[in-house]
Amino acid sequence: MDQPDASFLTRLGKGLRARWGGASPEVEPSPAGMPVVLQAHADKITSAGQAMLQVRNGDHVFVGTACATPRALVAALEACKPRPLDVELVHFLTDHAVPHDEQGRCISHYRHRTFFVGQDMRAAVKQGLAEYVPMSIARVPGLMAIGRIAVDVALIQVSMPDEFGYVSLGVSVDVIPAAVAKARLVIAEVNPAMPRSMGDSTLHISQIHQLVLVDTPVIEFVHPAASEQAMEQIARYISGIIEDGSTLQIGLGRITNEALKHLADRKDLGIHSDVVTDAIIPLLERGILTGKRKSSQVGKIVTSFAMGSRRLYDLIDRNPLFSFQPIEVVCHSATIAAQHRMVSVTQAFAVDLTGQVCVDQLHGDYYSGMAAQIEFLEGASLSEGGKPIICLTSTEDDGETSRIRAMLQPGEGASLPRTAVHYVITEFGIAYLFGKSIRERAVALIEVAHPKFRAELFAQAQALGYLPPGQTLHNMRAYPVEEEQRVVLRDKREVLLRPATSSDGEAIRALFHCLPEQDVYTRFFRKVRGLSNKEVQRLCNLNFETEVAFVAAVGSRENAQIVAQGCYFVDPSTNLAETAFMVHPDWQGCGLGSSLQACMVRHAKARGVRGFLAEILPDNEKMIKLARNGSLQVSTEPTLDTVRVTTLF
Incomplete structure (x- = not known):
């Protein structure tokens, strides 16, 4: 021998x-x-x-x-x-x-x-x-x-x-x-x-x-930088929904690794992942990856293989912080589901309007693979506070083909069934699909598609019967995540003020049905027993240029309750915007209306709107007071049936 x-x-x-x-x-x-x-x-x-x-x-x-x-x-x-x-x-x-x-x-x-x-x-x-x-x-x-x-x-x-x-x-x-x-x-x-x-x-x-x-260095792997602006924005969206104490799957996707760069202000994150990369090193150095809130192997970085630089390998060498396990142990759905706030991210090549996802074919050629994403998506979906995320850029590299498709194309297998999909994130926003109807899914996915393809996707969805004839499409821009704002009210309760989306329709309808009859009358100036689909869309499916709506939400993003809604509609002839509000009775008197109005004022000022105009019933003293608080330049004018309050910015 x-x-x-x-x-x-x-x-x-x-x-x-x-x-x-x-x-x-x-x-x-x-x-x-x-x-x-x-x-x-x-x-x-x-x-x-x-x-x-x-x-x-x-x-x-x-x-x-x-x-x-x-x-x-x-x-x-x-x-x-x-x-x-x-x-x-x-x-x-x-x-x-x-x-x-x-x-x-x-x-x-x-x-x-x-x-x-x-x-x-x-x-x-x-x-x-x-x-x-x-x-x-x-x-x-x-x-x-x-x-x-x-x-x-x-x-x-x-x-x-x-x-x-x-x-x-x-x-x-x-x-x-x-x-x-x-x-x-x-x-x-x-x-x-x-x-x-x-x-x-x-x-x-x-x-x-x-x-x-053998006398060779261990193979090193360097992640290509997510240099595209779209990938950077997706990474920011992903990081934005990762909470303190979450347990993360890293994966090999460029977007996932980029998202870790935006977690510098989080606390007590953990790792339970099929693979680890160099992206974890800065989080370790800053004391962010403590794993204190993990449900099993507390404090340990649990993984099955590593792909990175010599710096990562030296960190792993004889380090009891790391626990390497066989793939079937790390990637068991029940083990993953037991983790605290498990976050799994999968990069996809295409998603259709019903939520079917292709992850292992590109233009008909097999590329990439399933890895252990099925187990991680299922486990994250069952984890308390978990987030199973699908991400993809809205267009292919040429910018001429939408990755959000009416139907997956020939040569694109449905690698992940629509029944398993929760979050879908592009550079234009976040769509949450789980438990939603085909109509709701189609609307949500069209809203995160590239604006230049939204009208075409909308028409295709209607032709396929996914959308009813009365459905409309107004939003043609990216979801403005920078306009989200967490507010602590006078009674110490916290709400998220954010732009309304088309998928908020049912939650706004639920808010309407919580209003006392008198509040409904003062909001709509008539007795209204229900809201049609067209009326609901008027409250949330807006263009965000001349028609704007914000909501106040509580609870998780997956199951948010809308407790207030405010909107304004600009009259081009005067450059004044007419406003209207709905506030849940359990959330009145704690400063929520004022916070929502302040949010809308900031938005309107940034777009050059001169001021707000509100038509209010004379006996609605609370709304008159709210309208007058919007500015120091206020005029009040009684009309035949209402009080007209004009506030100039």
Whole structure:
């Protein structure tokens, strides 16, 4: 059996001493150059080429994941002569292990079965050299255990063994324990640069049949910056709904990682995530990631693999703050659901107006994959205060195609069913779909589509029967999240003042039915027993230029109660705006009307409106007083049936 040469072993020993702070009995090389820690296992040490000669015809070969991809072993298998026949490589996410020519074509000699179509696999799938399996990676270990996914050989990368004969799986635990448990032959690259991760991430060397020593840095992964303004805005929307004490899934999406940059003012966030990246480091340094409010493994960063820089790997190395677990443990729906305020974010390629989501096809080509998003979305939806989020830019990269579609296009699978979708976020706002009708979903999604596609989507939705004939469309701008304002009232209760949206219709109707008969009469100047859809839309489906409405909401965003509504309508001939208010009887007399009016005054002033005009019944003293409080320049004029109060800004 081939042995590494003495010069390699000497370099290896020096590297270990430099990494572990000088000589020790475990790492000091023997006269032959081999570190003592490896001498007891010398019979297992071989070269990559020799190890690959043990792969048989028809074998299913598992390849380790992501930044622990065993590149040297895969390269040796590709170079093997004679080449074993009918071999299939099985993997999740690999990094530069699959060979390509200068034109970007895959030139692997073997078939591939993959659960994620990353850059390594796109060409292979298109060329028919690889098969994509659309399933959650969290379910793969179970299928390996019963033989539905065959594994004969496992190629992995591990750390140096410790004095007890244990190696660490380092930055990738994921499905490796399951693959190792089923494999006839386990071959490991032993890399002194691989950090020793804590948690359930060790493997005894007796479970490894062949050791191949490598002297290479651990693969590093740098997230491309979310340079597009749209991605930056989406990241801000996501961060804006993450509360103190939330538990976060990080994921690999650029938008998700960008969102973490905007959490500097949060407290006691935790991590329970399939993968961690460098994005967590600033939050750790600022003391934001304490994990104090997690429901299990309090204070721990729980994950299954890491993709980042050497800085992250050094932080992970022998650090009990991190708990690396097999993928099926981390990504179990019940475990996720038990977390406090679990937040999961999934980037999508397209969403249709009923809420169906495509995450693994782009223009008909398979790209990306399910990872463990099904479990995280389900778990977050069941978590108390949890938020399952789908995010995407409103248009494709060319800016000429809407990602919000009337229907998913041919070649776009409904990876996530509409029944599982809660939040959908674009750079134009936040749509909440869960528990909503098809009409309500279509309206909400059209409002977060790019304005230049909204009219077309509206017409398509009507043609498909999603929207009734009386439905209207007025809002053609992004949701102005900067105009949201939390206000503490005189009685110490807190409300959120925010712009009204079309999806507020039912909540405004509910507010109307809470009003006493007298309040209804003073608001509408007539006896009204109910509001038609057209009347409801008049109160919330506005253009926010000449027609503006704000609401006061309490409770969660998912189940908000609207306790007040105010609106103004500009008369272009006078540049004055007529105002009207509704306030729930339980919220009157605490300053809510004044706060809502002040909010509307700020908005109107910023748009050059001269002032407000209110027509009020003479006996409605509360509203007359409210109208007069809007400005120092107030005039009151009695008319035939009302009092006209004009306030100039």
